[in-house]
Amino acid sequence: MLLKDLGEDHIVKQLACRLGQKHPRLIKGIGDDTSVTVQRTGRALLSTTDTLIEGVHFSLSYAPARLIGRKSLSISVSDIAAMGGVPLFGLVSIAMPGRTEKRFLDELYKGLQDVARSSKLVIVGGNTARFEGAVIVSTTVIGEAPGKMIVYRSGARPGDIIYVTGTLGDSALGLRVLQERGIGALKSRLKKAVIRHLDPQPRLAAGVGLSTARLASAMIDVSDGLLLDLKRLCEASAVSAVVELSRVPVSRTLEDYCGKEGLDGAQFSLSGGEDYELLFTSPPSAAKAIERLSKRLKLNMTPIGKIAQPTKKGSRLRVLDKDGASLKITRIGFEHF
Amino acid sequence: MLLKDLGEDHIVKQLACRLGQKHPRLIKGIGDDTSVTVQRTGRALLSTTDTLIEGVHFSLSYAPARLIGRKSLSISVSDIAAMGGVPLFGLVSIAMPGRTEKRFLDELYKGLQDVARSSKLVIVGGNTARFEGAVIVSTTVIGEAPGKMIVYRSGARPGDIIYVTGTLGDSALGLRVLQERGIGALKSRLKKAVIRHLDPQPRLAAGVGLSTARLASAMIDVSDGLLLDLKRLCEASAVSAVVELSRVPVSRTLEDYCGKEGLDGAQFSLSGGEDYELLFTSPPSAAKAIERLSKRLKLNMTPIGKIAQPTKKGSRLRVLDKDGASLKITRIGFEHF
Numbered sequence: 001m002l003l004k005d006l007g008e009d010h011i012v013k014q015l016a017c018r019l020g021q022k023h024p025r026l027i028k029g030i031g032d033d034t035s036v037t038v039q040r041t042g043r044a045l046l047s048t049t050d051t052l053i054e055g056v057h058f059s060l061s062y063a064p065a066r067l068i069g070r071k072s073l074s075i076s077v078s079d080i081a082a083m084g085g086v087p088l089f090g091l092v093s094i095a096m097p098g099r100t101e102k103r104f105l106d107e108l109y110k111g112l113q114d115v116a117r118s119s120k121l122v123i124v125g126g127n128t129a130r131f132e133g134a135v136i137v138s139t140t141v142i143g144e145a146p147g148k149m150i151v152y153r154s155g156a157r158p159g160d161i162i163y164v165t166g167t168l169g170d171s172a173l174g175l176r177v178l179q180e181r182g183i184g185a186l187k188s189r190l191k192k193a194v195i196r197h198l199d200p201q202p203r204l205a206a207g208v209g210l211s212t213a214r215l216a217s218a219m220i221d222v223s224d225g226l227l228l229d230l231k232r233l234c235e236a237s238a239v240s241a242v243v244e245l246s247r248v249p250v251s252r253t254l255e256d257y258c259g260k261e262g263l264d265g266a267q268f269s270l271s272g273g274e275d276y277e278l279l280f281t282s283p284p285s286a287a288k289a290i291e292r293l294s295k296r297l298k299l300n301m302t303p304i305g306k307i308a309q310p311t312k313k314g315s316r317l318r319v320l321d322k323d324g325a326s327l328k329i330t331r332i333g334f335e336h337f
Numbered sequence: 338m339l340l341k342d343l344g345e346d347h348i349v350k351q352l353a354c355r356l357g358q359k360h361p362r363l364i365k366g367i368g369d370d371t372s373v374t375v376q377r378t379g380r381a382l383l384s385t386t387d388t389l390i391e392g393v394h395f396s397l398s399y400a401p402a403r404l405i406g407r408k409s410l411s412i413s414v415s416d417i418a419a420m421g422g423v424p425l426f427g428l429v430s431i432a433m434p435g436r437t438e439k440r441f442l443d444e445l446y447k448g449l450q451d452v453a454r455s456s457k458l459v460i461v462g463g464n465t466a467r468f469e470g471a472v473i474v475s476t477t478v479i480g481e482a483p484g485k486m487i488v489y490r491s492g493a494r495p496g497d498i499i500y501v502t503g504t505l506g507d508s509a510l511g512l513r514v515l516q517e518r519g520i521g522a523l524k525s526r527l528k529k530a531v532i533r534h535l536d537p538q539p540r541l542a543a544g545v546g547l548s549t550a551r552l553a554s555a556m557i558d559v560s561d562g563l564l565l566d567l568k569r570l571c572e573a574s575a576v577s578a579v580v581e582l583s584r585v586p587v588s589r590t591l592e593d594y595c596g597k598e599g600l601d602g603a604q605f606s607l608s609g610g611e612d613y614e615l616l617f618t619s620p621p622s623a624a625k626a627i628e629r630l631s632k633r634l635k636l637n638m639t640p641i642g643k644i645a646q647p648t649k650k651g652s653r654l655r656v657l658d659k660d661g662a663s664l665k666i667t668r669i670g671f672e673h674f
Binding site: 009027028033035040044045057080093095129133134152220236 | 346364365368369370371372373374375376377378379380381382383384385386387388390392393394416417419420422426428429430432461462463464466467468470471473475477479480481484487489490491556557558569573
């Protein structure tokens with residue numbers, strides 16, 4: 001069955017049926033002009049939007065529909081995590097060619113539903129359009145956090161330690177392998193990296209843990225590469241940063257691959273985007289508490305450098321090699337234009 | 338200057354600069370991982386999302402960038418109006434080719450800003466992506482309304498009068514003229530219809546007026562054509578409807594055009610989409626109050642038919658001609674798939 005043989009109303013009804021789960025804050029979900037949900041005083045509302053486009057952000061030659069659905073929602077949830085908030089509601093706009101198999105859409109919905117369930121959000125709105133040029137998924141996620149707990153990009157102070165969760169560079173490695181080998185990469189030795197690219201895990205528990213205990217002075221998720229996102233954090237905070245390359249956490253998978261292929265791991269770990277780890281800063285006094293949180297969540301939180309005074313020209317980013325010499329930074333991350 | 342020669346961060350900063358107006362409910366707008374805004378207990382949150390795609394919803398051969406910006410936000414604001422709510426926040430995802438002139442984006446922003454200002458909402462989030470296949474604008478609008486005032490699609494009862502604001506069919510006529518004559522249509526005799534297609538006006542004041550005075554039992558905006566949207570309202574309310582064709586309000590422009598070209602005006606007024614008028618139902622006892630509201634807002638609210646009991650097979654839609662005979666309905670509106 002192709003999508004062009006179904007009606008839009010039929011598709012939206014299916015969407016409502018599949019995604020219309022219950023939520024304590026939901027009054028009316030998909031099926032009216034807008035969704036209707038409950039506001040709660042004392043918590044700030046968080047909202048963010050993202051778009052994944054076939055041929056730009058993914059290729060149908062290697063990305064299964066279910067994982068496209070998962071990733072499209074996960075990356076918006078990751079933004080909520082980076083504020084220290086929890087997601088509540090999601091809205092999804094889907095455009096795809098009329099020749100698309102209904103099964104593809106079903107799988108995409110399943111992926112959305114996976115993340116909705118694991119993130120405890122409910123999908124409250126959506127629309128579909130027929131577009132012959134590409135599969136496009138736009139997501140908006142609305143969340144909340146107690147106002148005083150929210151962690152902005154702008155709170156980093158000289159002397160703060162820079163941390164990152166998990167490992168960096170795996171997603172970029174996964175993308176490389178997918179581009180080389182197609183979907184078969186999912187069965188290769190490098191499967192872990194591939195999955196990190198196709199199915200990133202938003203660090204919700206870490207974000208909430210850090211914000212609730214007021215451990216982070218500034219936070220951002222690593223979507224476009226460590227250096228570019230650190231630059232954004234530094235500019236928002238009007239500070240500089242020094243990163244020690246040897247401390248930047250990388251996976252065994254990435255290390256082995258780079259060793260074998262004679263590649264520089266730093267190009268993955270410093271500039272590779274889409275890891276969706278949390279990059280945050282904390283005063284040195286919080287170090288012990290961060291260690292405890294890290295253990296409790298079974299998620300590494302690695303100190304990778306320090307926040308410094310800004311220069312006269314503004315924020316400056318330095319990366320030191322193992323001898324303490326500054327690396328020359330040529331390409332700091334991924335930008336769309 | 339082309340977009341590919343600017344950086345994404347530069348574009349987002351410009352977005353923040355241009356769109357970052359003040360709003361009493363805004364804590365942090367564009368420039369962090371998410372926006373941060375104030376929740377207010379006692380009012381329900383409304384949210385809705387839409388996408389406009391070049392080649393599907395508009396053509397660059399006739400749609401000026403500023404009006405693409407205006408329309409993309411207006412159609413989501415119209416959904417808020419159809420619930421009887423007021424818009425608060427907007428989020429915008431834009432994808433466009435790298436060869437796009439910066440001026441095009443500037444104009445598109447101006448259009449977004451026009452509607453943000455006139456609708457008293459603030460744009461709190463956005464992202465941009467380079468996509469060579471089409472210009473795409475996805476919008477999410479978040480609004481609110483006192484919970485008890487919200488007008489759903491599902492409240493229509495047998496005996497209720499069916500009303501519509503303004504006139505219907507102009508937008509479809511405008512589209513036809515644009516497709517025939519290109520952008521020159523904006524200077525033709527049919528300019529009014531063309532503008533209604535390119536720059537629809539969300540009926541915010543009417544929506545709020547009807548909901549606050551509790552005059553409407555059910556409401557929807559006419560985005561996909563009178564009959565299709567009435568069908569949606571009837572199905573949500575589990576009722577049938579009878580529309581008198583001679584009462585359906587059409588503009589002098591449409592009447593003249595159809596007379597001259599020997600066309601049936603009903604194909605525009607019944608099935609033409611994108612008028613973004615409000616279609617609502619009210620008990621007969623509200624008639625006088627609706628007349629007063631209509632006069633106060635200087636916006637026609639025309640009774641066009643009546644809600645009836647559902648049939649055994651469910652909702653049924655009938656359109657009567659001037660002799661009271663049922664018209665055969667062949668194509669009831671616009672669906673995407």
